[in-house]
Amino acid sequence: MPTDQPADAGLVLRLLGPLTLSRAGAPVPLPPSRKVRALLAYLALAGHSTTRSHLCELLWDLPSDPRGELRWCLSKLRTVLDGPGRPRVLADGDGVALDLSGCRVDALEVRAALQQGVGALPASRLEGLAALFGDSEFLEGLDLPRSPAFEGWLLAERRRFRAAHAAVLEHWLSALPPDSEETLPALERWLAIAPFDRRAHEKLLEALASRGRLREGEEHLAATARQYEAEGQDWAPIGRAWRAAKSRHAGGSGSTVIVTSGAALQPVMPQPNPAVARRASLAVMPFTDRTPGVALRGGLGDGMAHDVITRLAKLRSMFVIAEGTMFALAERRVDSHDAARRLDVDYVASGSLRREPGGRLSVSVQLVGTRSAQVVWAEEFSAPLDDTFGVLDEIGNRIVTSIAHHIEVAERNRAVLKNPNSLDAWEAHHRGLWHMFRFDREDNEQARHFFQTAVRLDPTFARPHAGLSFTHFQDAFLGWRERGPAIEQAYRAAADGLMADEHDPASHWALGRAMWLKDRQDDALRELREAIELSPNFALGHYTLAFVHMQSGDAQAAIDEADHARALSPLDPLLFGMLASRAIALLRLGRYDEAAEWGARSAARPNAHVHIRAIAMFCLALAGRTREAGEYAAAIQRAQPGYGVEDFLTAFKMSADGEGLVRKAAKIVQA
Numbered sequence: 001m002p003t004d005q006p007a008d009a010g011l012v013l014r015l016l017g018p019l020t021l022s023r024a025g026a027p028v029p030l031p032p033s034r035k036v037r038a039l040l041a042y043l044a045l046a047g048h049s050t051t052r053s054h055l056c057e058l059l060w061d062l063p064s065d066p067r068g069e070l071r072w073c074l075s076k077l078r079t080v081l082d083g084p085g086r087p088r089v090l091a092d093g094d095g096v097a098l099d100l101s102g103c104r105v106d107a108l109e110v111r112a113a114l115q116q117g118v119g120a121l122p123a124s125r126l127e128g129l130a131a132l133f134g135d136s137e138f139l140e141g142l143d144l145p146r147s148p149a150f151e152g153w154l155l156a157e158r159r160r161f162r163a164a165h166a167a168v169l170e171h172w173l174s175a176l177p178p179d180s181e182e183t184l185p186a187l188e189r190w191l192a193i194a195p196f197d198r199r200a201h202e203k204l205l206e207a208l209a210s211r212g213r214l215r216e217g218e219e220h221l222a223a224t225a226r227q228y229e230a231e232g233q234d235w236a237p238i239g240r241a242w243r244a245a246k247s248r249h250a251g252g253s254g255s256t257v258i259v260t261s262g263a264a265l266q267p268v269m270p271q272p273n274p275a276v277a278r279r280a281s282l283a284v285m286p287f288t289d290r291t292p293g294v295a296l297r298g299g300l301g302d303g304m305a306h307d308v309i310t311r312l313a314k315l316r317s318m319f320v321i322a323e324g325t326m327f328a329l330a331e332r333r334v335d336s337h338d339a340a341r342r343l344d345v346d347y348v349a350s351g352s353l354r355r356e357p358g359g360r361l362s363v364s365v366q367l368v369g370t371r372s373a374q375v376v377w378a379e380e381f382s383a384p385l386d387d388t389f390g391v392l393d394e395i396g397n398r399i400v401t402s403i404a405h406h407i408e409v410a411e412r413n414r415a416v417l418k419n420p421n422s423l424d425a426w427e428a429h430h431r432g433l434w435h436m437f438r439f440d441r442e443d444n445e446q447a448r449h450f451f452q453t454a455v456r457l458d459p460t461f462a463r464p465h466a467g468l469s470f471t472h473f474q475d476a477f478l479g480w481r482e483r484g485p486a487i488e489q490a491y492r493a494a495a496d497g498l499m500a501d502e503h504d505p506a507s508h509w510a511l512g513r514a515m516w517l518k519d520r521q522d523d524a525l526r527e528l529r530e531a532i533e534l535s536p537n538f539a540l541g542h543y544t545l546a547f548v549h550m551q552s553g554d555a556q557a558a559i560d561e562a563d564h565a566r567a568l569s570p571l572d573p574l575l576f577g578m579l580a581s582r583a584i585a586l587l588r589l590g591r592y593d594e595a596a597e598w599g600a601r602s603a604a605r606p607n608a609h610v611h612i613r614a615i616a617m618f619c620l621a622l623a624g625r626t627r628e629a630g631e632y633a634a635a636i637q638r639a640q641p642g643y644g645v646e647d648f649l650t651a652f653k654m655s656a657d658g659e660g661l662v663r664k665a666a667k668i669v670q671a
Contacts, residue, residue, distance in 0.1 A: 011083075013100070015041055015107040016161065017136035021080060031076040034142060035059050038150055039073050040081075040098075041139055044105055045157070049095035058149045070096075106132045110164055114374050118167050123175035130172055133165045135189070160373070163337035166194045167373035173203060183207050196233065197341040202241040209245035217242060231332070233342065278426045280411050281319040281345040282403070284309045286330045287363070288352040301353055302327070304363070304392055304399075308349070311400040314535040316504045317463065318407060321345060340370040347376065347410075349403055361385040363395050367403055369410065377406040400537045401568045408433070423450075425458035432467050437573035439609045441480045447471050455496075465497030466510035473513050477651050478609060490514040505531040505538040512541075516548055519653070524548055539569035546581040550588070552655035558585035576605035580615045587619055588658050596623035603632065610640050614648050618665035626668060633669050 010024035019037050021028040030037055038059060043050065056066035059073075074089055074096065081088040081098070088099045100108075113121060113129055121129075138161040144150045169190040176183055187204040194200060201224055208217040221242050228235035287301035306323055313320045321343055329339045340348035351365035360382055367377040379402060381395045408430075415423065415430040423431060432450035435443040448471040454464035472490035475481035494510035501507055512527035525548060531541035543565035549558035562582040566575065579602035586595035599619035602612050617632035636643050645666040649659060 011081075011100075011103040013040075013044055013103060013105045015044065015105065016110070016132055016138055017134050018140050019142055028080050030080060033073065033076065034144060035069070035147075036073045036076045037142055038144055038147075039070075040077055041142065042150070042153070043096065043098045044100060045107055046097075047108070049090075049092070049097040051094050052096060053094070055096060058153065059144070059147050061146050061148065107138065107161065110161065110168075114164055114167070114372070117374060118171045118372050121171070123172060126168055126172035126175060129168045130165075130186070130189075133161075133168070135192075137162075159335045159337055162193050163368070163373040166190055166197065166200075166337075166341065167371060169193070170199070170371060178207075178210060194338065194341045195227065196231070196338065198238060198344050199341075201238045202245075205238070205242045206245045209242070209249040212249070214246065217246070232328075278424055279319045280317075280347065280407055280426070281321070281343075282312065282347045282349065282407065283321040283326060283336075283340055283343050283345045284312065284323075285336045285339060285348065285350040286327055287350075289354070290352050291355040300355075300361075300392070304351075304353065304396060307392065307396045308399055308403075311396065311535070311537050312403065314505075315400075315404055315537060316501065316535070317404060317506075319345075337368070337370075337373070340368070346370055347403075347407055349399075351399075355385060356382075359385050361391055361395070363399070365399050365402075367406055376410055377402060397537060397568055401539060404537075405569060405571060420450075423453065425454045425461050425464065428454035428457065429461065429464045429467060432464065436467060436470060436474075437607060439474070439478075439607045441478075444471050444474050444480065460500050462497045462501035462504040462507045465493050465500055466504075466506040469493035469497065469510040469514060473510075473517065476517055478611070479647065479651070483650075487514070487517045490517060503534060505535040505541055507531075508534065509538070509541050509544060512548075513544060516544075516653070521548065521552070521653070525553075537568055539565045539572055540574065542568065543572075543574060543578050543581070546585070547577060550581040550585040551653050551658060555585040555588045558582070573607065576602045576608040576612050578602075579605070580608075580612050583615055583619050584658070587622065587661055588655075592619070592623040595619040596625055600628070610636055610643060611648060611651055613639075614643070617669060618662055621665040621668040622661065629665075629669050 010022070012022045014020045019030065019041055021030055021040075030040075039055065042055075042058065052067060052070055055070055060066040060069060074091060078087070078089045090097045090099055110129060110132060113125070118126065118129075138158045139154060143154065169186055173183060173186050173190070176186070184204070184207055187200060187207060190197065190200045191204065201220075204220060205217050208214070208220065221239060224238055225235045228238075284305055286305040289299055289301040305326070309320060309323045309326070312318070325343070326339070329342070334342065336348045336350035347367055347369055349365060349367045351363060353361060353363045356362055361384075363381045365377075365379055365381070366375060368374065369376050379398075381398060383391045383395060385391055411426070412430045412434045415427040416434050418427060418431075420431070428450045432447040432454065434447075435450065436447035448468060451464045451468040451471065454461060455468065458464075469490045472486045472493060476483045476486035476490065480486075491511075491514040494507065494514045497504070497507040497510055508527045508531035512524045512531065515521075515524035515527055525545070528541055528545050528548070531538055532545070535541070542561045546558045546561035546565060549555065549561065559582055562578045562585070565572070565578050569575075572578065579598050583595045583599035583602060586592075586598060596616075596619045599616035602608060603616035605612070613632055613636050617629045617636065620626075620632065621629040645663060649662065654662060
């Protein structure tokens with residue numbers, strides 16, 4: 001990296017392995033004080049100003065003069081970091097930071113690569129990152145047993161960089177030619193970092209079989225079986241992978257493999273391995289309670305993890321590891337990254353909570369992609385702890401919907417980048433969602449194609465049936481196809497989804513929307529309530545209840561359901577509909593000014609369709625904001641020439657009072 005000052009060129013700080021500093025290739029002796037070196041590492045990785053009080057709490061366990069000791073440590077850092085005319089240790093009032101511009105810091109290079117996405121990096125870059133890790137731990141040898149806060153930070157960072165190292169090796173191996181001499185050493189390094197990663201074992205056995213090294217493969221399988229059995233884990237899939245590898249490369253018959261299990265010999269008999277439809281998979285670790293004086297496990301932390309796992313499972317949008325497995329791994333002190341690789345899941349969520357002085361609860365959550373070691377989402381929630389169960393319920397709702405939303409977005413974006421001809425059912429479904437949420441006719445057709453592909457590949461997967469029903473719903477609702485046949489197709493697709501999985505809330509949601517199209521409002525409400533009963537966190541169920549009620553039902557119920565849907569899913573692709581439902585409900589309640597504000601907000605969403613802009617126009621007109629209403633009217637005509645009030649009323653099922661308000665607003669706009 002280029003530097004600003006030639007006198008300070010070539011400054012390199014290594015944190016991966018033992019802490020070292022060099023300038024222009026020459027080692028820079030570091031102060032012998034472990035606190036000084038720990039301070040250097042922490043500030044380098046922080047990348048921002050840190051308060052003196054935080055640094056004192058981090059590095060000193062009740063010293064007599066922590067701020068004095070901190071000043072002494074900073075003075076020692078200046079002697080090794082500052083260059084001529086170039087101060088790098090910056091202390092401004094209560095804040096302390098390092099200016100490392102122009103320096104090379106290995107850990108920061110790795111962090112930047114993870115943020116970019118290791119899957120997108122070329123093999124040469126992955127090889128360089130793997131070399132940065134070497135064979136050592138992050139800050140090897142720099143432990144401070146008498147500074148528990150620093151030890152906690154160090155342990156967490158070591159776990160993160162160990163996971164990053166495994167991700168880099170895995171993607172580098174995927175980019176290497178099968179016969180590369182670097183393959184086996186890289187696989188051994190991968191297994192040294194993640195000894196229970198099934199994919200690493202399978203890749204090693206594949207490499208050994210392809211090289212004809214069958215005895216080594218048998219020995220590795222036997223050692224792996226003993227290792228897995230000692231941990232109470234199932235190694236049978238690895239045994240099956242070894243038989244398949246031998247059959248591919250050595251013409252083997254897939255005969256029995258004998259391995260040691262305790263003192264006895266246990267055969268692994270050949271078994272069929274049917275292809276299983278892929279779903280995104282998630283492991284949720286028990287939450288750690290970091291409240292001083294409280295045990296790390298049990299209590300609120302375990303209760304919140306139980307609640308999150310249960311609610312995510314009820315959504316049925318992904319495969320969620322059962323809590324018994326997660327709690328058992330936590331009892332063995334298996335960290336989240338290791339657990340994710342042991343379980344071979346796509347994502348792992350972990351978190352901690354802390355009861356703060358003053359009666360507040362703070363909860364931190366992080367969602368990580370296992371194979372990329374990339375943080376998909378991280379958030380901190382805080383609420384007053386006056387009602388423990390109410391607070392846990394509120395924060396749990398936000399955690400569940402955020403995890404589900406960000407996994408959905410990540411899977412959708414991943415599917416978009418793949419060749420359409422190579423998609424499996426899960427990927428085709430998410431490719432369909434990507435098009436569906438664009439709300440134009442051409443994308444709706446594309447969405448239908450991908451949902452049909454997903455249904456063909458896996459008829460038992462309920463979600464694509466619901467998506468297919470939604471595309472037909474849009475045809476009828478937005479007038480893109482003949483209304484009658486589109487309604488029947490929406491109904492049939494929803495019914496097929498219910499047959500595939502009657503416990504999936506999306507199936508009942510799709511059927512409820514189709515029932516609404518067929519003018520069976522009571523049946524529609526029943527199906528939508530069933531969706532919410534199955535999964536209280538299913539935001540689309542709450543939104544569609546608001547959608548139905550805002551037209552001809554209970555206007556206040558529509559407002560409440562729309563607000564709940566927004567609280568559950570504040571970034572939802574259908575957010576415009578939630579806002580518009582609130583606007584029409586307010587209009588029916590005679591609260592025109594409020595309705596205008598919410599209508600304008602709904603129309604401002606980037607994927608709002610013509611009916612949403614019409615709602616904004618009607619609300620603005622009745623609120624007396626005729627100039628803005630006229631601007632919306634002109635925009636609607638440019639987007640869909642000839643659109644009028646009858647198009648709107650054909651699409652919706654307004655009550656008599658609602659229809660009267662719409663016609664009144666239309667006359668105001670036309671005047």
